[in-house]
Amino acid sequence: MMPIEIQARAITKSFGSHVVLRGVDLTIRSGEIVCIVGASGSGKTVLLDTLIGLLRPDSGQILAADHNGPPDATGHPPLKDLATVDPRELDMIRLHWAVVFQRNALFSGSVRDNLSLWLKEHTTLGEEEIVERARRSLQAVALDPDVVLDQDRDALSGGMAKRVAIARAIACDPLVMFYDEPTTGLDPMVGSAIHDLIWKTHSTPPPTSDEGFVFRDLGFVRPARTPGARRTTIIVTHDRDLLRRLAPRVIMLHRSGVCFDGRYENFGKSDCPPAQDYLRFMPVLHERAPL
Template sequence: MTQSVCKTPKIRIRNLSKSFGSNHVLRNISMDVETGTSFVVIGGSGSGKSVLLRCILGLMTPDSGSIEIDGQNIFELSSTQRTQKLQQMGMLFQNAALFDSLSVWENVAFALLYGYRKHLPKVSRSDARATAYRMLELVGLDPELVADLYPDELSGGMQKRVGLARAIASKPEIIFFDEPTTGLDPIMGAVIDDLIKSCVDKLGSTAIAITHDMASAQRIGDDAAMLYQGELIWKGKAKELLTTDNPYVHQFTHGLRQGPIKVETKVE
């Protein structure tokens, strides 16, 4: 008989909890993100999505539970080891978070120019610029036209593309996306989602995205989960988000007023 081999997930989260005083933001969260897949986390405001992301990124320490990357609990590593592990990650922020004082190509090549990732030695400005040009082309921007512009000279969609180019420039093993389509019209949102999926596939990276956009969640995600009041109430395939019979997911994804999710409104 052939014995099956249990593959270690890229990210394994077990019994993760985080509170701020009496506010229990995360309650015993457990989930796996398989290597080379895209995982989408949905949920309303205050559901714990951003805190979960910060914990995985090492920006916040949970009260209990574990987060493993490649089988290693990041909170049991030395400071140096944890930094090296976290330096394998890239991030596309909600509002791109570009540096206003740097040109487009310098934003894209920031990690290469300033060597803040220890596994990436500093390179010459000419080599960094060449890499930035390749990344800009990968996200559908003409480097000859935009490389020497500054962020405030770009549209919102172009800023998102530059942010994506920066996120992938160092070829990270894990990429995080924080509301990648916020502020974009539906067409540009679809363009950004397609670019994200294409870039992640080409790099072979593992991706985690948090989003309110259900169309985006299905375009980006292979697997998905929903948080509600700090609890993980559903996990499944992203393509099942609109068809699952879970009442919480159904209400959220269809934007229904009636259902188990209670929304408080004040009329003055």
């Protein structure tokens, strides 16, 4: 079995008297692709924000693989409790993550600034390599770098901002990708390009230090990946075409808990009521669509 990448243990989270998550357990292993689904307001974003340590659960723990130190006795990256690591250690764990937020979270400035700042701060990549990366990432989300690179964030349409946010995450070449509603608000053609990009990014092994990807502040050398190693991808989504395209592990939230957790192919056999609603709209569960 692959090592654990991130794990939620009995997570509970409320806002006032509204219990959003009640005793949620979740284990995501390295190389998995997981979609978190559920009705609007069911707690998908709250769960994602809790997994990445932006929200503190009221009770329960989040454990995440620490890729920066030596492996533990089992040969796997040690798991760290996000509530007990110091802020610097948390930053170091997060160096291997990239997040596409539901509201994009682009910072003020140009698209170029948004795509290059993290790489400048955290890697030893040179200026030219960074611009080259930025350009390639924009092309991957079907944006023309010559047009977009020097546009200001505030000049972007909603759909463009979403694509820039995805490009920024991809440019960081992380071990773990988190996406919150990556295709919401995009037209179907662009949406389908994003589906392909998510799959391609997931299935392409991240670069190693031998390939020049060295973190500045760690003196850290990213370990060589085993051949064929995949990244870990966690996606909050409403997009049925995305589910069909990826045929992922599906986690459905309902009434503050997980009402289905299993392979996409078995989602249709779930007796969880909202899963049945979903399936009325997509009666045929295909194998993963061919590339």
